[in-house]
Amino acid sequence: MLIRLAIASLFARALTVGMTIVAIALSVALFLGVEKIRTGAKASFADTISGTDLIVGARSGSVQLLLYSVFRIGNATNNVTWESYLDIAARDDVDWIVPISLGDSHRQFRVMGTTNAFFEHYKYRQGRGLEVAEGVIMDDLFDTVIGADVAATLGYRVSDPIVVSHGLASFVEHSDQPFQVSGILAKTGTPVDRTVIVSLEAIEAIHVDWQSGAQIPGQATPSDEIRQMNLTPQAVTAALIGVESPLQTFALQRAINTYPQEPLLAILPGVALQELWGIVGIAETALLAVSAMVVVTALIGMMATIFSSLNERRREMAIFRAMGASPTIVLGLLVLEASLTAAIGALLGIGLLYLGLVVAQPVLDAAYGLWLPIDAPTLYEVWVVLGVIAAGAIVSGVPAIRAYRLSLADGMIIRS
Amino acid sequence: MHQHWTCGAFSNLDDPVLQVADVRFRWPGRTSFSLSVPKFEVQKAESVLLLGESGSGKSTLLSLICGTVIPDNGVVRVAGTDLAALPGGQRDRFRAEQIGVIFQQFNLLPFGTVQDNILLPLRFARARQQRAGEPKRAAMELCAALGLPKDLIHAKANTLSVGQQQRVAVARAMIGQPPLIVADEPTSALDADSQAAFLDLLFQQSAAHHASLLMVSHDPRLADRFDRVVHLADIAQIDRVA
Numbered sequence: 001m002l003i004r005l006a007i008a009s010l011f012a013r014a015l016t017v018g019m020t021i022v023a024i025a026l027s028v029a030l031f032l033g034v035e036k037i038r039t040g041a042k043a044s045f046a047d048t049i050s051g052t053d054l055i056v057g058a059r060s061g062s063v064q065l066l067l068y069s070v071f072r073i074g075n076a077t078n079n080v081t082w083e084s085y086l087d088i089a090a091r092d093d094v095d096w097i098v099p100i101s102l103g104d105s106h107r108q109f110r111v112m113g114t115t116n117a118f119f120e121h122y123k124y125r126q127g128r129g130l131e132v133a134e135g136v137i138m139d140d141l142f143d144t145v146i147g148a149d150v151a152a153t154l155g156y157r158v159s160d161p162i163v164v165s166h167g168l169a170s171f172v173e174h175s176d177q178p179f180q181v182s183g184i185l186a187k188t189g190t191p192v193d194r195t196v197i198v199s200l201e202a203i204e205a206i207h208v209d210w211q212s213g214a215q216i217p218g219q220a221t222p223s224d225e226i227r228q229m230n231l232t233p234q235a236v237t238a239a240l241i242g243v244e245s246p247l248q249t250f251a252l253q254r255a256i257n258t259y260p261q262e263p264l265l266a267i268l269p270g271v272a273l274q275e276l277w278g279i280v281g282i283a284e285t286a287l288l289a290v291s292a293m294v295v296v297t298a299l300i301g302m303m304a305t306i307f308s309s310l311n312e313r314r315r316e317m318a319i320f321r322a323m324g325a326s327p328t329i330v331l332g333l334l335v336l337e338a339s340l341t342a343a344i345g346a347l348l349g350i351g352l353l354y355l356g357l358v359v360a361q362p363v364l365d366a367a368y369g370l371w372l373p374i375d376a377p378t379l380y381e382v383w384v385v386l387g388v389i390a391a392g393a394i395v396s397g398v399p400a401i402r403a404y405r406l407s408l409a410d411g412m413i414i415r416s
Numbered sequence: 417m418h419q420h421w422t423c424g425a426f427s428n429l430d431d432p433v434l435q436v437a438d439v440r441f442r443w444p445g446r447t448s449f450s451l452s453v454p455k456f457e458v459q460k461a462e463s464v465l466l467l468g469e470s471g472s473g474k475s476t477l478l479s480l481i482c483g484t485v486i487p488d489n490g491v492v493r494v495a496g497t498d499l500a501a502l503p504g505g506q507r508d509r510f511r512a513e514q515i516g517v518i519f520q521q522f523n524l525l526p527f528g529t530v531q532d533n534i535l536l537p538l539r540f541a542r543a544r545q546q547r548a549g550e551p552k553r554a555a556m557e558l559c560a561a562l563g564l565p566k567d568l569i570h571a572k573a574n575t576l577s578v579g580q581q582q583r584v585a586v587a588r589a590m591i592g593q594p595p596l597i598v599a600d601e602p603t604s605a606l607d608a609d610s611q612a613a614f615l616d617l618l619f620q621q622s623a624a625h626h627a628s629l630l631m632v633s634h635d636p637r638l639a640d641r642f643d644r645v646v647h648l649a650d651i652a653q654i655d656r657v658a
Contacts, residue, residue, distance in 0.1 A: 001539055005528055012527035319525055321484055323588075324512020324540030326505045
């Protein structure tokens with residue numbers, strides 16, 4: 001009966017209680033939403049590359065190698081010679097190997113030379129492969145396949161011409177050998193979206209008349225002639241490797257790291273991603289802390305509301321006291337009301353979260369390649385709800401104790 | 417357990433239902449006001465009108481009688497039990513068992529139904545609940561006796577007229593037949609016609625339940641309906657230190 005009366009009392013103050021519930025619901029939805037995005041971003045980040053067992057490059061740091069080979073951030077300090085590449089490729093424990101050659105750019109996007117095996121072996125988000133949204137994978141020397149962001153930003157369609165710049169952020173263009181867009185990849189949410197992909201031979205071809213980073217004056221070999229040349233590269237920037245059996249990963253890694261002819265580095269992409277996340281993850285934690293403060297703010301708002309309602313409810317408390325309720329029951333009713341308010345707010349917050357997920361999921365995936373899974377509430381979320389209810393009960397304790405004191409002091413006197 | 421309040425072990429049949437003796441009280445933190453009541457009694461089934469102006473210590477005396485505050489000196493006995501001898505929680509339950517309270521106005525929890533309000537004291541008083549028998553039926557019967565329409569029982573209290581609210585307050589005070597009814601200016605919010613009708617019902621119900629009625633008012637015109645009229649100034653002394 002008392003619980004029913006507490007609920008009826010809440011309904012009687014529907015407007016203020018409703019506002020409090022909305023504040024708590026929004027704060028809980030924000031908090032859990034930030035957490036969802038945080039874990040989603042972490043998962044998407046870790047999903048940038050999957051199915052690749054090792055990444056090989058010149059010896060440097062593992063994070064640096066990961067950054068330039070996968071995220072196209074920064075530059076390689078050195079290359080891997082073609083001989084070393086062939087040596088590794090010939091090993092029995094290597095199932096497949098995909099070379100990567102970086103160093104040129106097109107507008108703000110990096111150009112990557114590779115083989116068609118890249119399209120077969122590059123996987124992201126638990127084994128999803130690259131898909132061609134428009135056109136086909138390149139089959140000519142001067143064909144290129146561009147990522148979804150490249151196409152969207154520069155407005156390219158299939159069979160548009162592209163001129164590659166030498167180096168990065170450079171004004172020197174390889175205008176003598178224009179490329180043609182043969183295909184546009186579907187959005188992946190990975191750095192592939194921002195990459196212009198050409199064949200390994202094409203990288204050699206556009207540098208035929210170049211030496212030491214500059215075009216040899218007066219020399220311009222016609223395209224037809226270039227096609228006849230031997231375009232085997234001297235070196236590649238890095239290579240992605242898949243092993244025959246996962247058990248061989250570490251042995252192969254050691255073999256590459258101790259390769260006698262050249263200082264090389266082989267890294268496990270997952271481990272390097274974890275290392276990198278340790279650096280960028282701090283910002284996410286700060287965001288979570290801020291949203292936790294929003295929850296605290298909402299609860300303090302509820303406390304203020306209870307405080308301001310105490311005066312108008314002194315009559316109600318005097319009635320309870322006159323009917324035989326102890327001051328403890330008066331205190332308990334206030335705490336119960338606050339707990340109910342917090343509980344409804346928290347549950348509504350979860351509802352808002354799922355509504356937001358349903359609405360935002362396709363948008364976030366399309367715009368940022370951020371995939372937020374919609375699952376049943378996790379144990380963590382259940383704990384958050386329970387925590388909010390407990391915190392609501394605790395903060396309501398302060399005004400409730402004041403009500404307790406008032407109802408002790410007022411006795412039967414009704415003040416209004 | 418608390419059954420001893422009703423089994424009569426501590427009270428004889430002829431004992432007054434309310435005894436106030438040598439009481440002195442000062443509100444905590446308010447040293448300027450003190451109330452002393454040397455002797456005041458209400459007998460079984462007696463109706464007493466306590467006349468006093470506002471500020472004469474009426475509310476303080478009612479708080480002492482109901483046990484929401486306890487005197488610094490002296491004894492307040494209700495149905496033979498010294499209120500100060502009971503610990504806080506038991507005193508609250510004892511009040512629920514023994515005393516039906518009617519305020520001036522706004523007696524009811526506005527968000528509760530009429531039935532919720534009538535049954536509220538039973539929630540805190542087990543023996544009184546047993547005396548009420550079937551509480552919901554008892555509430556219906558009281559409503560009928562007080563001339564409240566049957567379908568009003570599930571209406572929210574704040575939808576009732578002031579007169580109806582006061583009658584619900586009487587039903588709430590009477591349910592489970594507490595030996596003492598304390599009414600604090602219950603008619604002050606009613607017009608003259610309603611006042612008379614209300615008092616008729618109050619006396620009729622008190623008599624039917626053999627309850628003593630202690631009513632506090634500033635209105636001497638009500639005096640001739642009561643067994644006894646007491647002026648607060650005659651039984652209580654108030655000291656105000658400037």
